[in-house]
Amino acid sequence: MASREIRQWLSKELPRWKASGWVTEAGEQGLKEMYGPLPERVDPGNRLIVILASLGAALIGGGIILLFAYNWAHFGRPLRAALSFSPLLLAQALTLFTVLRKPDSRAWREGSAVALTASVAACIALIGQTYNIQGDLGSFLLTWMILTFPLVFILRSPITSFTLLAQHAWWTGYARFQTEQLPMAWVIFLLILVAIIWLQKSEKKERIGLNLTTAFAATYLLLMATDTYAWNGWLLLLVPWLVLSVLAPVTFPKIQSFTVISVLAKVFLLILVYCATYSDFWNPRTIVPDAWGFRWEWMVSSMLYLACSILLVRHWAQVNARERLWMMLPYLTFACWLGGLYELALPVAVGVNLALAAYALAVLLPAWRQRDDQGIRLGATLLTLLLLLRFFDLDFSLLTRGIAFILTGTAFLVIIYRIHLSRKKEATR
C-alpha cells in the first residue's frame, strides 16, 4: 500500500482525471487496488463554513453578553437572574438538537459546542455579578473548565479542546503564585491531553484544528515545564531568539529536528503577537524588566539582532512572503517597544491588531480562491482568535464591543448563507 501522502494526492487528482476522461471506472478501481484505499476528500469550502459558523455563533453570543453587561445596572434582580439562564438554556437546546438531528454535521457540532461553552461562562459570571458573589478569577475559570470538559467527548469538538487548553493556560497563569494548586493544574492538563489524543484517534477523516491544538499543547507543555510565564519583558531577547529558531531549517537544511523547533517557535511567537494586541502589553512598565540596564542583556540582544539581520540578507531571496514576515518580526518588535517607551501604547496595539488582521486576510482570501485547505484553516484561525480576544479588551466600551461583535457575527452568518445559496445554484445547474 502506498503512503498516506500519495493516497491523499491521488484522492485529490482522481476526480479531475475522471472528468477529463483520462481514467475510466475500471481504471479507478485498478488504481485503488494498487495504491490502497483512498482517504475521503473533505471539501475545503466545508471547513471554512465550519469555522465561520463557530465564529459567528461565538461573536453573536459574545456581543449579546456585552450589550447585557452595558445595560445591566438598569435591570432588577429577578430579570437579571432570568436573563442569566436564558443563553445557557438556549445553548443546551441547540446542543440537544445537534445530538439528535445533526450528529454528523461538523458545523453544528462545533457551533453548539462554542455556544454552550460561552453560555456556561456567561451564566456563572452573570449570577456572580447579580448577587455580588465573592470568589476570584481562578475559581471561576476552574468551574468553567470542569463544566465544559465533557463537551469534547459528547460533541467530538476540537475547538472545545483548544478552548480548554486556553482556559487552563489562563488559570495556571492566574494561580501560579498559589503553589498548592499546581499539582491539580498538571492533573487537569493531563486530562485535556487525554481528550486531545482521544480526538486524534477518533477523528480520522476530519482533523480541523486538531493539529493546531496538538502543537499548542506541546508548546504549552514546554512553557509549563520551564515556567516561561515568569518572563518579564525580555521581549527584545526573546523575539529575535525565536525568529532565529523559526529560520533554523532554512539555515541548516540538513538537520531534520530543526523543523519541529521551528514550528514550536512559530506557535510561541504567535502567542506573543496575540498578547501584543492589548495596549497594556506595550506599557513601558510591563516591558522594561527591573533588571534591565545590565550590559550583558543589551549585548546578547544586539548579537541576536545582528544574527537576524545577517539571516535576513542571506535568505531574503530564498524564502516565501510568509517567511519574510517572520524575519521582520524582531524589527517590528523593536519599533513597537520604542512606541511603548514614548507612551504610544494604544496606537502600537491598534497597529498590531491591524497588521495581524491584514496578515490573516492575506492568508485566507487567496487560500479561499485556490481552495487551499491549509491556508483557509490558518487564516480563519488567526482571524478568529484576534476577534475573540477583543471580548476582553478594555480600550473599547462594552457598547462598542457588543455592537461590533454582533455585526461581525451576523456578517459571518450572511457569508455562510450566500455560500449555501451559490452551492445550491451550482447543484441545480
Added chain:
Amino acid sequence: MKRGPLLFFLLAAVFLGQLLVPVSMLLGREAILSRGHEVKVHARPIDPYDPFRGRYVIVNAAPHIPASVKLPPDLSQGDTVYAALETEDGFARITEVTTEPPEGSLYLEAAFDGGANRQLAFNLDRYYMNEKMAPAAENLVREHLQRAGAPAQVYVTLRVLDGDSVITGLFLDGIPIEELVGP
C-alpha cells in the same frame, strides 16, 4: 456520532451540572437575602476589573475586631474561624472568634490570615457596578475620604445568614453610591 444511551446519560449529566452550579449559587444567595440579618461594615473601595464579570469595586470590608477580643490559640494561616457579631448603630462589631460556629448568635465565616496583626479574611471584596460607575465610585470615595475636617463614612450593607453573607449595597454617608455616581 453514536447515539447510544450512554451518550444521552452523559449529556443529561452535563446539562444538569451546568444548571445546578448557577442555580445553587442563586438559591443560596436568595436564602440569605430573604432570611439574613442586615448589618453595616466599614469599607474602603478601589476599582478593579474581572474579564468575565466586568467592573467591580473592591470594598475591603471587614467588621472591626476590638483589641479585647482574643483569637483561638494555635491558629495557622488559612484556618477557618467564625466571628460572632453584634451591631452598634447597625455596624457590625466582632465579639468573639471561635473555631466552631457559635450557636444562637449572628456570625460570619472567615479565614485566619496569619501574622501578628490579627487579620481575618472575610471574603467581602466584590461589589459589582458598570464600567462607568465603578471608577467614578472609587474617585468619589477617595475625594470624600481625603477631604479636610470630617472624612466621609463609607460602608457596605450585608445580609448575613449561617456564617455566609451577600453584599446588598455600598453607601457614602448613608446615600447609595449608585445615586451619587449614576447617570
